[in-house]
Structures are given as C-alpha cells and as structure tokens.
Amino acid sequence: MFVHTHPGEMVAYGPSGADLRVSREGRLERRHYLRYDLASIEIIVVDGGKGNVEMTIYQEPSAYLNSTSLIDQYEVDMSTNKTKQDALDLLKNYGYKAAIIRFTEGEFSPEDIDKLKSFEFKLTPLKMLKN
Ligand SMILES: [Zn+2]
Numbered sequence: 001m002f003v004h005t006h007p008g009e010m011v012a013y014g015p016s017g018a019d020l021r022v023s024r025e026g027r028l029e030r031r032h033y034l035r036y037d038l039a040s041i042e043i044i045v046v047d048g049g050k051g052n053v054e055m056t057i058y059q060e061p062s063a064y065l066n067s068t069s070l071i072d073q074y075e076v077d078m079s080t081n082k083t084k085q086d087a088l089d090l091l092k093n094y095g096y097k098a099a100i101i102r103f104t105e106g107e108f109s110p111e112d113i114d115k116l117k118s119f120e121f122k123l124t125p126l127k128m129l130k131n
Pocket of ligand 1: 004
C-alpha cells in the first residue's frame with residue numbers, strides 16, 4: 001500500500017498519469033525481483049476540510065497489467081475531464097478498482113469500509129499467470 005499527498009492546486013484532481021506509471025512500474029519491478037505479481041493499493045490523501053481526510057484509492061486490475069498506451073490515453077482524457085469523479089469513472093473503465101472515501105471524526109462510515117474491502121491484497125506467483 002502506497003500513500004502520497006496532492007498539494008493545493010491538485011486537490012480537485014484524481015491520480016496523475018505519472019501516478020499510474022509509478023504504480024505500474026513498481027508492479028513490474030516486483031514481478032522481476034520477486035517473481036510474484038502484486039498490484040499495489042495506492043492512496044492519495046487530501047485535506048477534506050473541517051478536520052476530515054479524504055482519500056482517493058485506486059488499484060490496477062489484478063487480472064492484467066495496464067499498458068502504457070492506456071495510461072497515455074488516461075492523460076489525454078484527463079486533460080479535458082479534470083474532476084476526481086471523472087478520474088474515478090475513467091479508471092473504472094480501464095479496469096481499475098477506484099473509490100473516494102472519507103475519514104470523518106476518527107472513523108470510516110460503514111459504506112466506506114465496504115468500499116475498502118473491494119480492494120485486493122493478493123500475491124500471485126508469476127508461474128501461475130499467463131501474461
Ligand atoms: Zn499524485
């Protein structure tokens with residue numbers, strides 16, 4: 001699981017193309033050195049105001065690695081659709097798991113806990129993968 005923050009001017013946006021590339025490259029590195037596939041769960045934390053913390057969470061599809069051309073396309077699409085919700089919709093179209101959740105008064109809501117449960121922490125030996 002990897003956590004990073006977005007500065008003020010990026011708070012309204014979803015993950016950047018660079019974020020998606022870092023996630024993909026880390027996955028390729030683990031495949032190379034560990035001989036295991038593990039798609040990291042990435043979290044962008046921003047100040048949600050009024051003492052709340054908002055997290056945008058995303059994860060590459062565990063079934064396949066996203067291509068760099070798909071990530072290039074994401075950047076093109078995001079150059080016109082810039083809200084976090086637009087980013088989430090695009091990511092889901094590309095097979096990512098993606099959600100926005102809030103940590104409010106020290107707690108996650110039951111709905112947000114359900115969203116968290118949809119992310120996978122799964123190590124798969126490469127010899128069991130076809131791609
Ligand atoms: Zn980022």
